[in-house]
Amino acid sequence: MPARVVPESATSTAVAKPLKKPYGENKHVLLTDEEGAKLRELYGHDLAVAINILDGYIENNGKAAKRYKSHYMVLRRGNWVWDKVQNMKLTEKRLENAGGKAKNFKAEEREAMARFIRGESVNHDSKVNDSELSMEELKQLYG
Numbered sequence: 001m002p003a004r005v006v007p008e009s010a011t012s013t014a015v016a017k018p019l020k021k022p023y024g025e026n027k028h029v030l031l032t033d034e035e036g037a038k039l040r041e042l043y044g045h046d047l048a049v050a051i052n053i054l055d056g057y058i059e060n061n062g063k064a065a066k067r068y069k070s071h072y073m074v075l076r077r078g079n080w081v082w083d084k085v086q087n088m089k090l091t092e093k094r095l096e097n098a099g100g101k102a103k104n105f106k107a108e109e110r111e112a113m114a115r116f117i118r119g120e121s122v123n124h125d126s127k128v129n130d131s132e133l134s135m136e137e138l139k140q141l142y143g
Contacts, residue, residue: 024055035072042077043085050075050085 020030029051031039039047054074068074075081 024051026055026059028055028058029071029075031072031075039072039075043075046085046089049088050081053084054081 018032018034020032021036023029023031023036039050043050054071058068073079
């Protein structure tokens with residue numbers, strides 16, 4: 001009986017993949033310790049924000065968990081998560097520079113409309129009822 005030839009790859013011991021740990025509020029982001037260390041170098045303090053963005057996305061879109069083979073690759077610079085982190089930092093910086101006040105006209109208009117809907121004066125001095133406004137003022141407000 002001839003000896004059976006076994007391919008070399010079948011006889012070699014399989015190299016164990018590094019264990020991936022769950023991260024994020026919902027524990028959907030899976031990273032090895034090595035990947036986590038590289039991302040900490042890349043993001044610094046923003047890594048937690050980046051992980052939570054991806055974690056929230058996976059939580060809300062079940063297909064995303066299957067779509068991404070490597071969460072490390074999704075979290076690297078140049079991907080949509082990094083862009084989202086940068087946009088959030090930029091928005092925070094703008095609000096900080098603005099003193100927390102809305103600078104653009106549309107935001108101020110929305111705030112004024114919200115105060116009006118709540119029955120407050122647009123200029124914060126007192127409550128306003130529709131019955132106290134003239135027809136012309138009502139036309140201006142309600143178009």
